[in-house]
Amino acid sequence: MRAQIERSVERVFADHADTAAHAAVERGEWPQQLWQAVLDAGFAAAAARSSHGGIEAHWAEAWPILFGIGYWQVPLPLAETMIGAMLLSIAGEAPPQDAITLVEHGDDAQLLPGGSAQRPTVCGHAHRVPWARYCRWALASMPASRELLLVDLRQREGVRLKPGANLAGEPRDEIAFADAHVALRVEQPLAGLDEPLRLLGAFARSAAIAGALESALAQSVRYAGERIQFGRPIGAFQAIQHSLAILASEAVAARTAALVAAGSVPSVAAGDPRRAAFDVAVAKLRASEAATRGAPIAHQVHGAIGFTREHPLHRATCRLWAWRAEHGSDAQWADWLGRAAIGAGSEGFWPGLTRRRFNEA
Numbered sequence: 357m358r359a360q361i362e363r364s365v366e367r368v369f370a371d372h373a374d375t376a377a378h379a380a381v382e383r384g385e386w387p388q389q390l391w392q393a394v395l396d397a398g399f400a401a402a403a404a405r406s407s408h409g410g411i412e413a414h415w416a417e418a419w420p421i422l423f424g425i426g427y428w429q430v431p432l433p434l435a436e437t438m439i440g441a442m443l444l445s446i447a448g449e450a451p452p453q454d455a456i457t458l459v460e461h462g463d464d465a466q467l468l469p470g471g472s473a474q475r476p477t478v479c480g481h482a483h484r485v486p487w488a489r490y491c492r493w494a495l496a497s498m499p500a501s502r503e504l505l506l507v508d509l510r511q512r513e514g515v516r517l518k519p520g521a522n523l524a525g526e527p528r529d530e531i532a533f534a535d536a537h538v539a540l541r542v543e544q545p546l547a548g549l550d551e552p553l554r555l556l557g558a559f560a561r562s563a564a565i566a567g568a569l570e571s572a573l574a575q576s577v578r579y580a581g582e583r584i585q586f587g588r589p590i591g592a593f594q595a596i597q598h599s600l601a602i603l604a605s606e607a608v609a610a611r612t613a614a615l616v617a618a619g620s621v622p623s624v625a626a627g628d629p630r631r632a633a634f635d636v637a638v639a640k641l642r643a644s645e646a647a648t649r650g651a652p653i654a655h656q657v658h659g660a661i662g663f664t665r666e667h668p669l670h671r672a673t674c675r676l677w678a679w680r681a682e683h684g685s686d687a688q689w690a691d692w693l694g695r696a697a698i699g700a701g702s703e704g705f706w707p708g709l710t711r712r713r714f715n716e717a
Contacts (some may be wrong), residue, residue, distance in 0.1 A: 361418065368397050373429070377389070377431070382413075391510075398411065400437045401445075402439060404444075410445060414444060414625045415623050415626075418614070420530070422559075423563050423567040425567060426568035427570055433455050433510040436455075439456075439560065445624065456495055457491040459495070460499075460551055462551065462554065465483065467479070476541045478535075482494075482530065484529075485529050487527045489519055492509060494506075494531065497544060497551065499681035503544060507537070514534050523678040524675050525674070536715070549622070555669070562617060565646065565676060565679050566611040567584060567681070568644055568673075569610055569677050575654065600653075610647070613642040616635050616639065617632070617639035620635045622634045626645050631712040634713050637692050647679065647680040679693070696708075
């Protein structure tokens with residue numbers, strides 16, 4: 357299945373995630389042609405149950421989609437929609453056809469459920485919500501009550517959006533909920549995960565960072581072979597080769613860590629929730645570190661041309677700098693791992709490390 361998905365991803369993203377799609381988003385337009393191509397290919401519902409229009413792909417099989425989002429810098433809330441569709445499908449609800457964004461109660465969102473059982477509502481604020489202005493739905497997670505709330509962002513009253521953006525210019529909006537009607541309220545279906553949207557979002561960003569690093573590496577290697585200085589390609593100079601080797605090692609490290617997490621993150625068909633938190637923490641930590649180290653090398657190899665807006669390199673590097681802080685920075689996930697290791701005690705440290713979980717005696 358993964359090979360088939362990989363071929364489909366390469367065809368769709370190479371054909372449609374082009375300069376025109378990026379230019380449309382920069383003008384404040386929704387790239388409808390690209391979104392329709394993604395829907396037609398079945399990417400948005402890939403992780404959902406077959407009864408809900410999906411193919412029940414586990415995340416290792418769906419890896420090419422998440423990796424491709426970074427490699428082609430796909431300007432869509434595709435990862436968010438995939439996660440939302442999967443969670444709703446596991447909970448036994450058919451996912452909506454429109455784009456979904458994610459809101460996790462916590463650092464960036466303070467939400468308070470209310471209303472009645474017949475008409476549930478939600479109040480509060482959410483900051484830096486991906487692509488909210490273009491999404492019809494927001495899926496909010498309430499860790500304390502272990503509930504998922506599906507909110508229609510197009511309702512006339514109860515929802516107010518304020519546009520914002522991350523460093524790469526991707527929409528990161530503020531949402532104010534004022535007794536907003538909740539269209540669906542279900543139990544959070546992933547046992548053992550206290551903050552499912554943060555964890556799944558961190559995994560998705562790790563995979564995308566790996567893809568963006570691979571893109572930056574490919575562009576740098578190509579440019580180093582084309583740029584002539586002192587009568588030969590700059591890629592023939594040992595200093596440039598050394599820099600490219602470091603960039604390649606960072607790309608491989610990020611990809612390897614994210615692939616390990618892909619094997620344990622829960623899905624309809626597979627996953628190991630006991631190891632998922634550890635694996636995702638390591639993946640996001642390592643991918644964010646790789647983004648910090650790798651992006652400057654790509655720009656150093658390209659020289660001045662890499663800093664121009666006309667050159668495509670900035671699409672990858674600006675996303676690397678933006679994504680490394682989303683769904684937990686490297687420092688935050690390092691702190692989480694450190695606290696978990698300390699909590700395991702001296703006798704539990706090595707067994708926890710080899711089991712890839714510190715939460716058991």
